[in-house]
Amino acid sequence: MNKTLAQKKAMWAWAFISVPLLYFVLVRFYPTLDAFSISLTDWNIVGEKRFVGLDNFIALFSDPVFWIVLGNTFEYILLGVPVSLLLSFIIAYYLDQIRFGHGFLRACYFIPFLTTAAAMAWVWRWFYQPVPIGMINLALGQMGIVQMEFLRSTTQALPAVLAPAIWAGLGFQIVIFIAGLRAIPGTYYEAARVDGAGAWQILSEITLPQLRPTIIFLVVISSIGFLRIFDQVYNMTQEGEGGPLNATRPLVLHIYKAAFDDFEMGMAAAQTVVLFVILSVITLIQLRALKNDKD
Amino acid sequence: MIKIKKPVSPKKIIIWTLLFIGAVLMMTPIIFMFSASFKYNDQIYDLTLISSEPTLSNYIYLLGNTEFLLWFINSAIVAIITTLSVLFFDSMVGYALAKFDFRGRKIVFFLILSTLMIPTEMLVIPWYILARDLGLLNSYIGLIFPGLMTGFGVFLMKQFFESVPDDYLDAARVDGVSEFRIYTDVALPLVVPALSALAIFTFLGNWTAFLWPLIVTSEAGLYTVPVGLASFSGEFTSEWEMIMTGAAVATIPTLIVFLALQRYIIRGVILGGLKG
Numbered sequence: 001m002n003k004t005l006a007q008k009k010a011m012w013a014w015a016f017i018s019v020p021l022l023y024f025v026l027v028r029f030y031p032t033l034d035a036f037s038i039s040l041t042d043w044n045i046v047g048e049k050r051f052v053g054l055d056n057f058i059a060l061f062s063d064p065v066f067w068i069v070l071g072n073t074f075e076y077i078l079l080g081v082p083v084s085l086l087l088s089f090i091i092a093y094y095l096d097q098i099r100f101g102h103g104f105l106r107a108c109y110f111i112p113f114l115t116t117a118a119a120m121a122w123v124w125r126w127f128y129q130p131v132p133i134g135m136i137n138l139a140l141g142q143m144g145i146v147q148m149e150f151l152r153s154t155t156q157a158l159p160a161v162l163a164p165a166i167w168a169g170l171g172f173q174i175v176i177f178i179a180g181l182r183a184i185p186g187t188y189y190e191a192a193r194v195d196g197a198g199a200w201q202i203l204s205e206i207t208l209p210q211l212r213p214t215i216i217f218l219v220v221i222s223s224i225g226f227l228r229i230f231d232q233v234y235n236m237t238q239e240g241e242g243g244p245l246n247a248t249r250p251l252v253l254h255i256y257k258a259a260f261d262d263f264e265m266g267m268a269a270a271q272t273v274v275l276f277v278i279l280s281v282i283t284l285i286q287l288r289a290l291k292n293d294k295d
Numbered sequence: 296m297i298k299i300k301k302p303v304s305p306k307k308i309i310i311w312t313l314l315f316i317g318a319v320l321m322m323t324p325i326i327f328m329f330s331a332s333f334k335y336n337d338q339i340y341d342l343t344l345i346s347s348e349p350t351l352s353n354y355i356y357l358l359g360n361t362e363f364l365l366w367f368i369n370s371a372i373v374a375i376i377t378t379l380s381v382l383f384f385d386s387m388v389g390y391a392l393a394k395f396d397f398r399g400r401k402i403v404f405f406l407i408l409s410t411l412m413i414p415t416e417m418l419v420i421p422w423y424i425l426a427r428d429l430g431l432l433n434s435y436i437g438l439i440f441p442g443l444m445t446g447f448g449v450f451l452m453k454q455f456f457e458s459v460p461d462d463y464l465d466a467a468r469v470d471g472v473s474e475f476r477i478y479t480d481v482a483l484p485l486v487v488p489a490l491s492a493l494a495i496f497t498f499l500g501n502w503t504a505f506l507w508p509l510i511v512t513s514e515a516g517l518y519t520v521p522v523g524l525a526s527f528s529g530e531f532t533s534e535w536e537m538i539m540t541g542a543a544v545a546t547i548p549t550l551i552v553f554l555a556l557q558r559y560i561i562r563g564v565i566l567g568g569l570k571g
Binding site: 006008009010012013014016017019020021023024027028029030031032034035038045091094095097098100101104105106107108109110111112114115116117118119120122123124126127132133135138139142164167170171172175176179228230231234235239240252255256259260265268269272273275276279280283 | 307310311313314315317318319321322324325327328331340341342384385387388390391392395396397398400403406407410412413414416417418419420421422423424425440441443444446449474475478499502503505506509510520521522524525528529535538539541542545546549550552553557560561564565
């Protein structure tokens with residue numbers, strides 16, 4: 001039993017990681033490979049799996065509903081990311097300059113981030129109801145403004161479902177932006193002021209370029225967040241269908257319906273592969289953008 | 296009460312007022328949710344915040360006549376067990392990867408890190424099949440097993456353990472302390488900030504989790520609060536005061552966690568853009 005210190009340490013290391021490693025293999029890696037393999041089969045979960053090659057993918061991309069779903073998903077991202085980042089930057093920019101009541105104001109903006117999305121979705125759903133139930137239409141009515149359809153309209157429903165998702169994410173983005181703003185060295189601003197730069201010039205030539213890594217991080221995180229939107233749509237639309245007429249149905253809800261309502265496991269798994277590909281592309285773009293910064 | 300040292304510019308006052316209005320707007324859904332939960336059915340259609348005769352009857356009905364209390368307990372069990380497991384295993388793996396030099400370390404780290412690239416949504420179908428084959432549908436183990444360890448937690452803990460000086464650990468080794476005790480008694484106390492952040496966000500993440508509990512449970516007795524609320528609200532569609540009471544019950548623990556641990560939470564968010 002004459003072990004060197006290095007051998008002893010290696011033994012301990014494996015004692016520490018062997019159970020977790022087994023877990024990661026069984027509960028992460030094996031299921032990932034399984035998802036890919038199911039995507040190549042026709043399977044109704046009880047019968048036999050039948051290998052069909054890429055048929056599921058061909059069927060998906062020739063299904064007009066799937067294109068609507070993809071379109072919705074990108075609409076959530078392309079609407080949600082700029083709106084939420086713009087709002088959170090403006091709030092963070094000014095909140096950072098405020099001392100009086102700073103902690104209280106920050107808490108108000110941040111609390112929605114911690115709430116249960118499924119629960120708050122029902123609050124927003126209530127707000128969107130027609131009179132005499134919904135708060136927003138009630139308020140609009142008292143001001144003499146025309147009533148809104150919100151969740152019943154094929155054009156207004158998607159933004160209406162997106163709103164609570166943006167609302168819930170703002171606090172996170174604000175906190176990250178403030179941290180980014182505070183990391184910019186004060187000397188940069190002083191130098192700019194000595195040079196006689198105006199507020200707008202300082203913002204566009206110092207603040208925003210210095211925030212580039214923060215902005216890239218937030219664009220990626222929020223893109224992935226909106227890409228995976230589910231809780232709000234499931235809880236805010238009639239029977240969790242993503243209606244009216246699929247107007248709000250995102251990719252994850254489509255996956256859920258295919259797998260657990262229709263038990264078309266092959267089709268559902270194929271859609272998760274599509275989700276995985278979109279996610280990988282977003283991550284690759286992020287890595288590329290950050291790499292360019294270093295060069 | 297407040298001493299103003301230098302005159303406050305009108306611009307500052309306008310900015311502050313706008314930020315304050317924004318803050319009130321942000322809190323509006325939460326305020327109205329609580330407001331409605333203390334109202335009778337015929338009072339929720341007006342915009343008054345505090346009813347002339349506030350009532351606890353919704354809460355009493357919800358806890359006494361529905362399965363909400365059970366769902367609350369289920370949620371608490373799932374969130375607490377998951378959090379304990381994540382703290383235990385993620386920190387152990389993070390420590391081993393940061394402080395032990397052994398063959399295969401880089402591969403193990405890369406493997407665990409690569410799990411961050413895989414979205415939960417991709418795993419739920421295989422997990423469901425696994426749970427079905429093992430008879431774990433509608434069980435606590437079925438609810439809990441996907442979250443017992445996280446790649447993110449391992450990554451976070453590894454980074455923090457790397458900042459622990461090796462000298463501390465070696466000093467303990469010279470004293471003949473066992474490796475396990477060095478880990479628990481010397482290294483762990485030095486990374487408490489990271490542990491607390493990981494604990495808070497694992498707990499909140501599991502408390503608010505929706506997709507997996509929705510998939511793995513079909514018996515009402517095993518629902519967690521968000522899933523229970525969704526099914527409950529589907530039945531009580533016109534009784535918004537009851538739905539708001541349910542939503543409030545789902546939200547109260549998150550508010551308590553925030554009020555008690557605000558500082559750690561904000562710091563934790565900055566640490567690594569946690570949650571989700």
